[in-house]
Amino acid sequence: NAGVTQTPKFQVLKTGQSMTLQCAQDMNHEYMSWYRQDPGMGLRLIHYSVGAGITDQGEVPNGYNVSRSTTEDFPLRLLSAAPSQTSVYFCASSLRTPRDSYSGANVLTFGAGSRLTVL
Amino acid sequence: GESVGLHLPTLSVQEGDNSIINCAYSNSASDYFIWYKQESGKGPQFIIDIRSNMDKRQGQRVTVLLNKTVKHLSLQIAATQPGDSAVYFCAENRGLTGGGNKLTFGTGTQLKVEL
Numbered sequence: 001n002a003g004v005t006q007t008p009k010f011q012v013l014k015t016g017q018s019m020t021l022q023c024a025q026d027m028n029h030e031y032m033s034w035y036r037q038d039p040g041m042g043l044r045l046i047h048y049s050v051g052a053g054i055t056d057q058g059e060v061p062n063g064y065n066v067s068r069s070t071t072e073d074f075p076l077r078l079l080s081a082a083p084s085q086t087s088v089y090f091c092a093s094s095l096r097t098p099r100d101s102y103s104g105a106n107v108l109t110f111g112a113g114s115r116l117t118v119l
Numbered sequence: 120g121e122s123v124g125l126h127l128p129t130l131s132v133q134e135g136d137n138s139i140i141n142c143a144y145s146n147s148a149s150d151y152f153i154w155y156k157q158e159s160g161k162g163p164q165f166i167i168d169i170r171s172n173m174d175k176r177q178g179q180r181v182t183v184l185l186n187k188t189v190k191h192l193s194l195q196i197a198a199t200q201p202g203d204s205a206v207y208f209c210a211e212n213r214g215l216t217g218g219g220n221k222l223t224f225g226t227g228t229q230l231k232v233e234l
Binding site: 040045056112 | 128151153160161162163164165168208212220221222223224225226227
């Protein structure tokens, strides 16, 4: 198993450009999510999905779109990049949702991160 | 607003000493808590978790204590080693009333182990 794979690892964009951060997992995880990490602010949830065809907003969804057409993939789209979106982005997945009481099934596995700079 | 926060942004300990990292939460409906470790340049990794029906849980060299009365969580690392140097995050699931399919993370504590 490769775990959670994120691409690209690094990206530089100009303001107004669009791009997609890719996330794929091969663990048949039901739950997938995107976080951004900024200095002194910890990890903030952007969007999440509890299964194929189902997505919902997190704390900071503005400027980002997601879709979940398959169990494996959960791409994050920046529609019109802004300097405020400069950050490190992490994709994370778990077998079941955070609400699930099954022991261990809701532990998030994180990808290695994608560092995005918007000029 | 509601938050998950940490008391100290940086904690320095001597190798071999025990480390205690604290976390305060404000949502009384939170029913599940997790500690993650993040090494430089990597994604967070799971350390240990605890449900709200427990007040203590032990793993290998780590113990998590939960005090629901004061909404406080701590991570204890025994015999701290240089490899423990990292940023530690607590995260909470706020239960059904808080939109339970989300984990909310604290801002993190940097643990530095001095030789």
